[in-house]
Amino acid sequence: MAQDHPLPSISPDVRRSWWTPARRDHFIGYLFILPQITGLVVFVLVPLALMAWYSLNEWNVLAGTFSFVGLGNYEKLATDPALPGVLWASACFSVGLVLFNLSLALLLAVLLNQKLAGTVVFRTIFFSPVVVSLVAWAIVWRFLLQQDGGINAVLRMLSIDGPNWLRGPNTAMVSVIVVQVVKNVGLNMVLFLAALQNVPQELYEAARVDGASRWTQFFRITVPLISPTVLLTSIITVAGSLQVFAQIAVLTEGGPGTSTTVLVYYLYQQAFQFHFFGYGASLAMLLLLIVGALTYLQWSLRKAWVYDND
Amino acid sequence: MASVSIASVNKSFGSHPVIKDVSVEIADGEFVILVGPSGCGKSTLLRIIAGLETINSGTLAIGDRRVNDVEPKDRDIAMVFQNYALYPHMTVAANMAFSLVQRGVAKAEVERHVHEAAAILEIEPLLSRYPKQLSGGQRQRVAMGRAIVRNPKVFLFDEPLSNLDAKLRVQMRGEIKALHHRLATTMIYVTHDQIEAMTMADRIVVLRDGKVEQIGSPLDLYDHPVNLFVAGFLGSNGMAFFRGNYRDGQFVSSDGLKLPFATRGDLEGRDVVCGVRPDDFILTDDGVDATVDVLEPTGSETQMLARWGSQKFTSLFRGRLTAPPGSSVRLGIAPGRAHVFDAESGLRLDGQPPCHA
Ligand SMILES: Nc1ncnc2c1ncn2[C@@H]1O[C@H](COP(=O)(O)OP(=O)(O)OP(=O)(O)O)[C@@H](O)[C@H]1O
Ligand SMILES: [Mg+2]
Numbered sequence: 001m002a003q004d005h006p007l008p009s010i011s012p013d014v015r016r017s018w019w020t021p022a023r024r025d026h027f028i029g030y031l032f033i034l035p036q037i038t039g040l041v042v043f044v045l046v047p048l049a050l051m052a053w054y055s056l057n058e059w060n061v062l063a064g065t066f067s068f069v070g071l072g073n074y075e076k077l078a079t080d081p082a083l084p085g086v087l088w089a090s091a092c093f094s095v096g097l098v099l100f101n102l103s104l105a106l107l108l109a110v111l112l113n114q115k116l117a118g119t120v121v122f123r124t125i126f127f128s129p130v131v132v133s134l135v136a137w138a139i140v141w142r143f144l145l146q147q148d149g150g151i152n153a154v155l156r157m158l159s160i161d162g163p164n165w166l167r168g169p170n171t172a173m174v175s176v177i178v179v180q181v182v183k184n185v186g187l188n189m190v191l192f193l194a195a196l197q198n199v200p201q202e203l204y205e206a207a208r209v210d211g212a213s214r215w216t217q218f219f220r221i222t223v224p225l226i227s228p229t230v231l232l233t234s235i236i237t238v239a240g241s242l243q244v245f246a247q248i249a250v251l252t253e254g255g256p257g258t259s260t261t262v263l264v265y266y267l268y269q270q271a272f273q274f275h276f277f278g279y280g281a282s283l284a285m286l287l288l289l290i291v292g293a294l295t296y297l298q299w300s301l302r303k304a305w306v307y308d309n310d
Numbered sequence: 311m312a313s314v315s316i317a318s319v320n321k322s323f324g325s326h327p328v329i330k331d332v333s334v335e336i337a338d339g340e341f342v343i344l345v346g347p348s349g350c351g352k353s354t355l356l357r358i359i360a361g362l363e364t365i366n367s368g369t370l371a372i373g374d375r376r377v378n379d380v381e382p383k384d385r386d387i388a389m390v391f392q393n394y395a396l397y398p399h400m401t402v403a404a405n406m407a408f409s410l411v412q413r414g415v416a417k418a419e420v421e422r423h424v425h426e427a428a429a430i431l432e433i434e435p436l437l438s439r440y441p442k443q444l445s446g447g448q449r450q451r452v453a454m455g456r457a458i459v460r461n462p463k464v465f466l467f468d469e470p471l472s473n474l475d476a477k478l479r480v481q482m483r484g485e486i487k488a489l490h491h492r493l494a495t496t497m498i499y500v501t502h503d504q505i506e507a508m509t510m511a512d513r514i515v516v517l518r519d520g521k522v523e524q525i526g527s528p529l530d531l532y533d534h535p536v537n538l539f540v541a542g543f544l545g546s547n548g549m550a551f552f553r554g555n556y557r558d559g560q561f562v563s564s565d566g567l568k569l570p571f572a573t574r575g576d577l578e579g580r581d582v583v584c585g586v587r588p589d590d591f592i593l594t595d596d597g598v599d600a601t602v603d604v605l606e607p608t609g610s611e612t613q614m615l616a617r618w619g620s621q622k623f624t625s626l627f628r629g630r631l632t633a634p635p636g637s638s639v640r641l642g643i644a645p646g647r648a649h650v651f652d653a654e655s656g657l658r659l660d661g662q663p664p665c666h667a
Contacts, residue, residue, distance in 0.1 A: 202395035205362050210409035210456075211383035220408075224399040307399040 048288075055281035062275050073282035082258065082266070089173070090262040094241040096177045101237050102230070104181060105188035110218075112189070113196045123193070127186035134183070138250035141179045142166065145251070169259045172252050176260055180247055184240070188233045195229035196222065227306040235298050239291050263287055312373035312386070312463035312496060313338045314359060319368030321351075321358060328354050329365075330520040336498065336513075341490050344500045345507040345543070346517035352500040353392075355517070356466050359498060360389050372464060383412075388457035389466040393473065394449045396441040396456070403428075403437040406456045427459040430492070447478045454486070458493065467499040471506065483510060504544050508532070516540050538583060538656035541649055547588040547613070550623030553653065555581045565619030570598050570642045574650065574659075581653035588613070590647035591625035597642035602633045616641070 058069045077083065108126055112119045129137065144150040145165040152162035165175045199222060207217045223230075245264040248254060254261035254269070261269075264287065271280025302308075314336040321329035328351045336342050344352045357363045359370065361382035370377050377385050388409075396405050403424055410420045428434045431451045441449055450470060457465055470486070471479045487510055490497055501507055507514050508528045516523040516531065516539075524536045528544075535541035541549050554563040556578050561571040571584050598618060606613040612631040615624055616639065625641065633639050650659045 200393070200395065202391050202393055203397060205357075205360075205382075206389070206391060206395040206397070206456075207408075208362065209360060209382045209387065209389050211412035212408070213412075216412065221397065 051281045051284055054278055055285050057278045059277040059281075060275050061277060069278065073278050076279060077282050077286060082261075085258050086261055086263055086266045089258065089260060090242060092173055093177060093244065093260070093262050094238060096173070097180055097241040097244075098234060098237050100177060101181045101185055101188060102233060105185045105233065106192050106230075108185065108189045109192035109196055110222075113193055123190070126189055129183045130186045132183070134246050135250060137183050138179065138247045141175075142251050145175055145179075166252050167256050169256050172256055172260050176244075176247055176251050179251065180241075180244060183247075184237075188237065191229055191233055192226065195226040199225045224307045228308070231298065231302050231306050235295055238294055238298070242287060242291055242294075263290075313340075313371075314464055314496060314498065315369070315371040316355075316359070317369040317371075319355075319358065319370060320366045321354060321363060322366055328520050329358065332368075332517075332520070332522050334515055334522065334525060336496060339494050339496055341487075341497045341499065341510060341512045342515060343507045343511035343513075344498065344515050344517060345502060345504060346523075347543070348502060350517045351520040352502070352517055353468055356389075356468050356498060356500050359464070360387055360466050361385050386463040387466055388460050388462040388464075390453045390457050390468065390470045392469045394441075394453040396449060396452055398441050401438050401440055402433065402444070402452050402455075405441070405452060406437075406459050409456070409460050423459045423461075424455075427455045430458065430489070431455050446474050447482065450474060450482060454489070458489070463496065465495055465497040467497065469501055470499075471501070472503075479506075486510065505546055508544065508546075514544075516543060532587075534658070534660075535649065536658050538585070538651045541585050541651070541658075545587055547624055547626060549585045549587050549649070550591075550625070552584045552586075552618065552621050552623070553581075554584065555579060555653075563619055563621060565621065567619040568598065569618055570596065571648050571650070572643075572645070577650065577659060580659075582659065583651045583653050583656075585649040585651065586623070586643050586647065588624045588626035590644045591627070592642050592644050593627065593631075593639065594642040595640055597640035599638040600641045602635055602637050602639055604635060605631060605633060607631070614639070 055073050056068060056070060057066055058072065059066045112123050112126075146152075147164040147167075149165075151165065155162040163171050165171045203221055203225075204217055207221055212220065242262075243264055244262055245268060248260055248262060248265045249268070252260045254265050263283065267280050267283040267287070270276045270283060314334075316332055316334045316336075319329055319332045320327065332355060334342070344355060346352055354363060358365055359372075361377065361380060365378065372385055372387070397408065400408065406424045406427060407420045410423060415423070424437070425434065428437055431454060433448065433451050433455055436444060436448055436452065441452070444452065450473075453470070467486075471482050474482060483506060486497075486499075499506075499510065511528055513525060513527055514531055515525050518539055524531055524540045526534075531540060531544050535544065538551070542551070552561075552563050552569060554561055554569070556562070556574055559573040559575045559578065561569050561574075561582070561584055563569050569584070600616040600618050602614060602616050603622070604615040606615075607630060610628070612627050612629070613624060614627065614631065614633070615622065617623070618641075651657060652659055
């Protein structure tokens with residue numbers, strides 16, 4: 001047997017083949033993410049591109065007209081007299097929701113992180129609304145918040161004359177915020193709980209020996225160490241708050257007046273009630289821009305206030 | 311600086327007693343080491359002194375002050391934790407300054423203290439780094455720095471060297487001792503490493519299962535362990551133990567072998583355990599034949615694993631030795647260096663006066 005090569009098993013043919021182990025690994029890697037990529041393309045990227053295209057057209061489904069108008073929808077958007085009010089309502093809703101949601105979630109997490117009896121039960125209770133159907137949740141609350149609903153019945157027992165929650169211009173906004181917070185606060189609470197449990201107990205002991213009060217321990221140790229989770233929950237909550245729709249549709253239908261007409265609800269009205277599909281699409285692009293900008297802002301500010309363990 | 315007095319302290323977690331009637335008097339400026347096997351309650355006792363655990367009964371005093379109900383921050387103690395417990399989101403300087411800031415010390419004063427402490431520990435170049443940017447040994451130093459900036463009355467250390475590699479451990483051992491000399495502050499130090507205990511302590515407290523077994527200077531404990539547990543726990547090569555009893559004043563091993571222990575008329579017929587430290591064996595013609603299993607020369611010393619009957623033991627000799635495995639060697643015991651314990655209670659049976667040969 002002639003042995004021309006020092007390593008006879010690796011013939012030049014095999015070595016020059018394009019099907020190298022590295023290529024094979026790449027191929028298998030792509031195979032693994034293929035389902036996810038397909039989903040992303042079909043359900044996110046294609047609709048996004050279509051929407052961008054629709055926003056450049058005038059599309060009336062009823063009349064069956066579809067015509068290119070360039071930036072016409074965006075000009076309309078810039079001059080829409082209703083839009084500032086809509087953005088203001090959105091801002092009120094988002095700010096109120098984020099502040100209320102995060103502080104309540106953190107408070108609950110801190111309370112339920114104590115080694116006390118019954119904390120597991122309460123964790124479950126506070127988390128359970130998260131898994132309830134959104135529409136069912138909103139419908140129940142609509143009944144509770146009616147003029148002669150459950151909330152006011154309870155208040156009457158305390159001799160308090162409750163307002164018509166969903167029909168008063170101020171109480172309507174507060175009501176939708178509270179209903180939404182109670183629905184979702186459990187999720188942030190669970191995330192905060194996990195973060196709190198990751199703070200080593202020894203640090204609190206060191207701080208106690210160092211003379212830090214409970215408040216100082218919370219603000220100088222707990223808060224900095226859970227700040228990555230505060231960032232995460234605030235991004236999720238801000239983005240989620242801007243997309244609120246079903247609760248508004250069920251509880252107030254944007255009213256009274258337009259006091260709870262947030263951006264997505266306005267978009268829904270324009271596209272599906274007044275059939276301005278193109279204009280609706282341009283509103284959707286505006287929403288995308290706002291969510292993207294806020295997320296980017298939060299992410300880029302993280303260096304300034306988020307403790308980074310990596 | 312202050313003394314620490316622990317008097318009849320008891321502590322249970324739920325119904326599980328962890329510290330059982332412990333009393334220790336620690337003098338001002340003393341370096342005391344709490345040592346014992348895992349789970350014996352060393353950390354718990356230290357945390358009791360720190361005020362991180364409450365006690366069920368007994369009295370704890372620092373200086374002349376009873377501190378049973380005093381908060382940790384008001385006890386004037388500083389603690390170095392096993393995993394250092396450095397605040398990960400603060401720089402080294404901020405870590406060290408934290409306690410002073412909490413006490414409302416003026417900023418310039420804080421900086422001066424931090425720099426002084428950093429100079430002592432030679433960590434000045436690290437002051438602006440974060441804990442994650444430090445090596446284990448550097449973190450250890452910062453943890454000590456955080457303790458010394460406050461100039462406390464008592465330092466508490468919980469296994470501060472257990473996360474370091476062997477070489478660094480030896481170095482830090484020396485540095486902590488040197489720090490003690492320099493500051494002359496009372497230090498209470500927990501370890502389960504008997505070498506640390508032997509080399510560093512003024513006095514050692516041996517704990518087992520929540521009870522004090524013995525308190526004394528390292529050499530006291532080495533030469534006169536009060537029971538089998540202390541005898542077996544201290545000393546770098548384990549003490550050799552032989553079971554048997556005394557007949558006609560002579561120790562006879564459980565194999566029926568007469569072993570060369572000193573005669574003890576007072577122990578006639580008693581079941582005992584005789585102990586010998588490895589370096590207390592001697593080569594002598596008056597000895598008893600032992601079968602050599604293994605010889606391990608290290609150059610300056612030779613360690614020999616051998617047997618008397620079925621009872622194996624380790625012996626250690628200065629210099630070099632040649633004895634092929636299987637051969638026999640006549641071994642005796644250095645006069646006055648044997649330890650005799652009651653087989654049942656494990657307590658030392660001291661017939662002869664202590665000998666400090
Ligand atoms: N918070 C606690 N709750 C219940 N039991 C505890 C608690 N802390 C300690 N124990 C128990 O008390 C006993 C002593 O614990 P301790 O931590 O003092 O041991 P140790 O001597 O420091 O051990 P090691 O050398 O492993 O650190 C152990 O049995 C332990 O399980
Ligand atoms: Mg311990």
